[in-house]
Amino acid sequence: MTTKHTAESATAMLALVGVAVDPSRAASVADTLNTQVTGANKAFAALTFETEPATYLKVAAEEAP
Amino acid sequence: MSPSEILELSSAGLARAIRAKEVSSLAAMEAVIERADSVQAKLNCFVRIDRDEALAAAKLADAELARGAVRGPLHGVPMAHKDMYYREGVASSCGSKITRDRPAPSTATALKKLDAAGAIQFGVLNMAEFAYGPTGHNYHLGHCRNPWNTDCITGGSSSGSGSAVAARASFAALGSDTGGSIRAPATFCGLAGIKPTWSRVSRAGAMPLSFSMDTVGPLTRTVEDCALIMGAIAGADPLDPTASQHPVPDYMGQLGRGVRGLRIGTPKGYFYDNMDPEIEALIRASLEVYAKLGAEIVEVTLPDMEPWSYAAVMIIAAEAGAAHANWMRTRPQDYSDQVRARIELGMSVPATTYIESLRLRGIALQQFSTAVFGKVDVLHTPSVNFQTPTIAETDVGGGTTMMNVMNTITRLTRPGNFLGLPVLSVPAGFTKNGMPTAMQLMGRQFDEATLFTAGHAYQQKADWHTRAPKV
Numbered sequence: 001m002t003t004k005h006t007a008e009s010a011t012a013m014l015a016l017v018g019v020a021v022d023p024s025r026a027a028s029v030a031d032t033l034n035t036q037v038t039g040a041n042k043a044f045a046a047l048t049f050e051t052e053p054a055t056y057l058k059v060a061a062e063e064a065p
Numbered sequence: 066m067s068p069s070e071i072l073e074l075s076s077a078g079l080a081r082a083i084r085a086k087e088v089s090s091l092a093a094m095e096a097v098i099e100r101a102d103s104v105q106a107k108l109n110c111f112v113r114i115d116r117d118e119a120l121a122a123a124k125l126a127d128a129e130l131a132r133g134a135v136r137g138p139l140h141g142v143p144m145a146h147k148d149m150y151y152r153e154g155v156a157s158s159c160g161s162k163i164t165r166d167r168p169a170p171s172t173a174t175a176l177k178k179l180d181a182a183g184a185i186q187f188g189v190l191n192m193a194e195f196a197y198g199p200t201g202h203n204y205h206l207g208h209c210r211n212p213w214n215t216d217c218i219t220g221g222s223s224s225g226s227g228s229a230v231a232a233r234a235s236f237a238a239l240g241s242d243t244g245g246s247i248r249a250p251a252t253f254c255g256l257a258g259i260k261p262t263w264s265r266v267s268r269a270g271a272m273p274l275s276f277s278m279d280t281v282g283p284l285t286r287t288v289e290d291c292a293l294i295m296g297a298i299a300g301a302d303p304l305d306p307t308a309s310q311h312p313v314p315d316y317m318g319q320l321g322r323g324v325r326g327l328r329i330g331t332p333k334g335y336f337y338d339n340m341d342p343e344i345e346a347l348i349r350a351s352l353e354v355y356a357k358l359g360a361e362i363v364e365v366t367l368p369d370m371e372p373w374s375y376a377a378v379m380i381i382a383a384e385a386g387a388a389h390a391n392w393m394r395t396r397p398q399d400y401s402d403q404v405r406a407r408i409e410l411g412m413s414v415p416a417t418t419y420i421e422s423l424r425l426r427g428i429a430l431q432q433f434s435t436a437v438f439g440k441v442d443v444l445h446t447p448s449v450n451f452q453t454p455t456i457a458e459t460d461v462g463g464g465t466t467m468m469n470v471m472n473t474i475t476r477l478t479r480p481g482n483f484l485g486l487p488v489l490s491v492p493a494g495f496t497k498n499g500m501p502t503a504m505q506l507m508g509r510q511f512d513e514a515t516l517f518t519a520g521h522a523y524q525q526k527a528d529w530h531t532r533a534p535k536v
Contacts, residue, residue, distance in 0.1 A: 010413055017390065036378050043372030047421060051424045052427075
């Protein structure tokens with residue numbers, strides 16, 4: 001079972017980093033977050049434990065294979 | 066040469082005419098400023114025009130030329146740029162309320178390189194607030210308007226760059242591209258525009274949005290102009306540790322190589338999903354031009370790019386959220402609803418999701434490179450899959466449909482940023498309602514030269530780029 005963000009939980013999370021969410025937008029933030037994170041999660045099965053986040057930047061910054 | 070004849074010149078054409086003393090820099094500056102003044106009320110593409118300084122600089126350029134001194138390949142060419150490239154002591158609005166009174170501590174490297182090449186900046190251009198919007202709406206400066214139809218969006222975030230260059234109110238302009246912000250306005254306004262390889266052009270002194278996706282590049286009338294300007298601005302920079310040391314090729318020298326034998330890929334899936342039939346016909350027709358020019362057209366099966374598209378949204382959102390965190394705590398009321406909502410989203414992305422998205426990029430680049438560049442030299446795609454919408458249709462504020470609209474507009478441009486690859490947008494025709502559309506040419510890392518060659522070859526056969534809007 002997947003637990004999703006609600007307007008209340010999104011508001012609480014942003015409060016934690018010092019940002020006050022406009023109550024009229026809290027549901028939208030939660031909905032977008034749920035959709036986008038869920039969408040991205042599907043790709044992460046391709047990742048292995050050893051995959052380094054810096055690899056892309058190093059390759060892109062200098063020599064391409 | 067009359068002012069209207071001068072305004073029809075490309076940047077490269079004007080630079081040649083100035084060097085040949087067929088036209089003075091002052092005459093070009095006077096013509097372009099007059100044009101800028103005349104279109105501003107309709108297009109709202111300028112934030113500021115620095116008339117006196119620009120005219121004085123043009124006179125100086127002419128005096129230098131008279132005694133045989135040429136600063137560089139853009140000597141005396143007037144340009145205005147997206148209002149996010151800092152010039153020491155001058156405030157850049159960045160399309161916002163927040164930075165518009167804050168003088169910059171130093172000048173952007175891209176501007177310094179254009180200055181050294183002889184270009185003369187005469188103003189700054191409208192843009193999406195903090196470069197975070199693909200339509201051209203701006204709730205602080207007023208929406209920028211498309212010269213082909215002022216009811217339509219310009220595309221963004223480099224909205225003023227697209228509008229002004231298309232309207233012949235600037236010979237070229239810098240934009241920036243994090244998810245499509247050069248290519249969208251280039252597409253909707255009928256211009257060439259390049260999102261270079263990530264790290265190809267220094268970002269020192271350019272407003273940051275998403276550090277691992279941001280790129281700097283020009284919007285121009287022709288592909289030749291893109292090559293000329295990229296030759297001036299690309300390269301290493303001690304002020305930007307992420308700027309690549311990779312040598313900058315002679316783009317102009319390679320422009321005329323032609324495409325005979327070049328392998329051009331056409332993708333199955335993703336780029337043609339939910340495609341407008343009229344746009345598809347124009348894009349397919351541009352591929353036919355390449356076939357007639359002797360290129361080998363190869364169908365390419367792409368990896369599943371859908372999840373990459375989501376991951377790209379997560380990266381841009383999280384990095385923008387971090388960049389804006391302090392102002393979101395102290396000045397949230399100074400953001401428009403839309404940008405504030407997008408940054409709220411970014412500040413809510415789980416850290417693990419952001420890092421997983423970054424980790425995915427190496428794998429995605431490898432998969433994409435194998436699938437595409439294992440078979441072809443260039444991937445040919447549409448830039449958008451829909452007809453140019455109106456400003457009213459896309460005026461979605463910060464509400465619930467906002468992210469869907471934003472993501473739909475950048476669906477075909479975002480992968481280039483995620484993968485860090487160079488992508489050139491080239492005008493590919495007009496829909497029946499008179500609006501331009503474009504193809505994208507995507508290349509290997511640091512292989513902008515092949516894209517310019519391919520784009521230039523197309524423009525020798527197709528004349529879309531020579532058409533000017535009536536404003």
